Amino acid sequence: MLFTYTIVIRIYYALIFLASFFNKKAALWINGRKNNAVKPYKGCIWFHFASLGEFEQGRPVLEALKEKYPAKAVVVTFFSPSGYEIRKNTPLADAVYYLPLDTADNARDFINTLQPGIAIFTKYEYWYYFFNELHQRQIPLYIISGIFRPGQVFFKWYGNLHRKMLAMVSHFFVQDDTSADLLSSINISNVSVSGDTRFDRVWANALQPKQLPVIEAFKAGQKVFIAGSTWPKDEELLAKLINHYPHWKFIFAPHEIGKEKINHLMGLLPEETTVRFSDIDPTSQISNFKVLVIDNIGTLSSLYQYGEVAYIGGGFGAGIHNTLEAAAFGLPVIFGPNYHKFREARELIHLKAGISINDAESLKQATDLLMNDTEYREFTRQKIKEYVRGHIGATEMIVQHI
Incomplete structure (x- = not known):
């Protein structure tokens, strides 16, 4: 399964690369990763977001941890250009990068250089090699505002590799009881039903x-x-x-x-x-x-x-x-x-x-x-x-x- 996963990741990259010749967003995705000059921030709090929406969703936690631990550096990564390009200069982070393609070498090199103290992923984004590298180094990994549905690959007979990814997470903070029950059905119990951090974000904005x-x-x-x-x-x-x-x-x-x-x-x-x-x-x-x-x-x-x-x-x-x-x-x-x-x-x-x-x-x-x-x-x-x-x-x- 891991071999298949790796092949799919490589094919995905190749398709984005081909699209980059005529699609601006794809070009940003490729070129942004080429220019990813990652610097060390030993012991930092690393937040990863798929895109802009997930950034706003996880932002209340980022701000709260930044206030609670002002001496800790905060590093943000994005998968999508629509998040990175808009928030690459955010004052909330000491550095903002694209998440490299999920390969064994990329995950090892990125985490070797960054040296995070903890990693926090928002809602989804499950990357085997990054999760495995964090797990092997005993760096705590949290999923916040997680949401799970029965149709997801984690709960299918062929989802063994993806279930292994979930087993590498230190703790899940999920939005609802259904998500907690689904995780429990595959013997994952390190779960808290916290709700959705977007409510905190939008309520603070409305006030x-x-x-x-x-x-x-x-x-x-x-x-x-x-x-x-x-x-x-x-x-x-x-x-x-x-x-x-x-x-x-x-x-x-x-x-x-x-x-x-x-x-x-x-x-x-x-x-x-x-x-x-x-x-x-x-x-x-x-x-x-x-x-x-x-x-x-x-x-x-x-x-x-x-x-x-x-x-x-x-x-x-x-x-x-x-x-x-x-x-x-x-x-x-x-x-x-x-x-x-x-x-x-x-x-x-x-x-x-x-x-x-x-x-x-x-x-x-x-x-x-x-x-x-x-x-x-x-x-x-x-x-x-x-x-x-x-x-x-x-x-x-x-x-x-x-």
Whole structure:
């Protein structure tokens, strides 16, 4: 099985390498690893994140450990360019690197050089050679905000190698009882049900959000519909809503902000009443516009404080993005059909604070309910805030254990 795993890793690298000649993200993945000049930080706290979303998920634990142990260096690694490129200069870390390809030599060389005191991986990312190297050196390895499902390879008859990876983890902090039960079914008991650290992160953000005067000026006291982390399929449906709600304003914050993506979105929206964030003239009357397109990274988590209803993108693709950022501000959320892997989305639907849609017709039904029924919207707002508040505390449990 290990031989097969190694071959698959090599094939994966070869495919990314070929894609790098015509795909910018793949090129960043390859070139970033070529320039990975790792330095020693003996005894450091090493955090690894798949991408930007996992960074925000693990950030409360990172900040808490940094405060508790200020003399310890913090090193962050990312698998994906979308995490590394945005957070490579974060003041929260002493160094930020790409995680090298998971081979025996790479794992040994990386850990030899870095010399971490502990390693903390968030949610998922299970790499055999890195886990084995940490295990052999008796360096504690923690999984935080872990989530497990019956369909995962760990619980299949052919998942022996992946079960070996799990056995190398010092302790699991999982999001729910189902995950703990699944681990128990394969004789893994070093588990705590801590919950999801994202609740701590979004709640802290909602208590002290970054103020955005430009957004406040655009809102101008009117109700705002915020479409966050959208993809083209989401945008094509949402653009048709604008004329149906003349007394509402709309903000789009797409997941990808490359020139081609933004131009495609702008082509869907009413030209005369739409403005890009980067085109705003400080002297202009931004309140005269009905639609605002956010073409930068890092604004969305604070943007939700100005909204009444949110749409979360990604549900027509691999899966929806972060619903909790909007929920922490009390916004009812709408999203596409691919949400079932996300526990909080299922729970928001159960609370009638989240609505899944499949097409233009079901989207219109959802927006009619949430945008026209003020009483229902305000009732939902309180339920959502109570839901988020009731799930905080994972960070404290994790930090106390570590």
